Amino acid sequence: MAHEVPLTLPAAGSSRALVLDTNIVLDLLVFADPATAPLPGLMASGRLRWIATDGMRAELARVLAYAQIAPRVQYYGLTSAAVLARFDAAAHIVETAARTSAICKDPDDQQFIDLAVAHRALLLSKDKAVLQLRKRLAVLGVELGCAMATPVSAEPKSGDARLAPGRPKAGGRGCACH
Numbered sequence: 001m002a003h004e005v006p007l008t009l010p011a012a013g014s015s016r017a018l019v020l021d022t023n024i025v026l027d028l029l030v031f032a033d034p035a036t037a038p039l040p041g042l043m044a045s046g047r048l049r050w051i052a053t054d055g056m057r058a059e060l061a062r063v064l065a066y067a068q069i070a071p072r073v074q075y076y077g078l079t080s081a082a083v084l085a086r087f088d089a090a091a092h093i094v095e096t097a098a099r100t101s102a103i104c105k106d107p108d109d110q111q112f113i114d115l116a117v118a119h120r121a122l123l124l125s126k127d128k129a130v131l132q133l134r135k136r137l138a139v140l141g142v143e144l145g146c147a148m149a150t151p152v153s154a155e156p157k158s159g160d161a162r163l164a165p166g167r168p169k170a171g172g173r174g175c176a177c178h
Contacts (some may be wrong), residue, residue, distance in 0.1 A: 013046075015046050015047060015048065015049045016047065016048055016049065016121070016122060017048075017049055017051050017116075017119035017120070017121035017122070018039075018043070018048040018049060018050045018051065018121055018122050018123075018124070019050075019051060019052070019112050019115050019116040019119070019121045019122070019123045019124070020050060020052070020112075020123075020124050020125075021109065021112045021123075021124065021125040021126070021127055021130065022056070022059055022060055022063050023125070023126045023127065024036065024124045024125060024126065024146075025060055025087065026060075026063070026069070028040075029083050029086045029087060029090075030072070030073055030076055030078060030083055031072075031076065032076075035146070043090060048122065049092055050090055050091045050092060051091065051092050051093075051094045051115065051119060051121065052087070052091040052092070052093060052094070052115075053093065053094060053095070053096045053097075053111060053115060054093060054096075055096060055111050056091075056111060056112070056115075057084070057087060057088075057091070057093070059108070059111075060083070060084065060087060061080065061084060064080040064083055064084070065080065094115070094119075096111070096114075096115075097111075097114040097115045097117070097118035097119075098114065098118065099114055100113060100114050100117040100118070100140065101136075101140070102117060102133050102136045102137055102140060104129050104130060104133060105129040105132075106127060106129040106130070109125070109127050109129055109130050112125060112130065113130065113133065113137065113142075116137065116142045116144075117137065117140045117141070117142055120140075120141035120142065121142060122142075122143045122144075122145075123137065123142050123143070123144045123145075124144075124145055124146060125144065125146060126146045130144070131144065131146065
């Protein structure tokens, strides 16, 4: 199990922006990965506000059509349309953010970084290229991790949710929190 660090949750009645990369979105909306289990409750309570762009939605639609993903979506009794409907119901679409000074080696992931920096958001990603930017993003006000542990109580309080820091695994696949 990875070392978990406290996640800075806003005070009751306020909200924190949350940016999810496409792999985390799949974990949340398709695979019901336990690492994403706290997210629905935190979003429903308003403590976290998932923000995304039209480009992020388009990327999800493209990924859902991949030959290695489509059968897995079907296995869970879903369709691409149903996953996109879940996305539409949960994510708040915002304008595409300007390019930030933290540049990702993977250009497909830059949109997530730019949006997180623009909104000083919590960014969840499993991508090695993103996770390597942890220190640079922290300076820009972004908390970065690849998973969250289940809060210790049903009503999350500041410090209850934990963010796995998301150090890349050796070999570059996935992250250390899985």
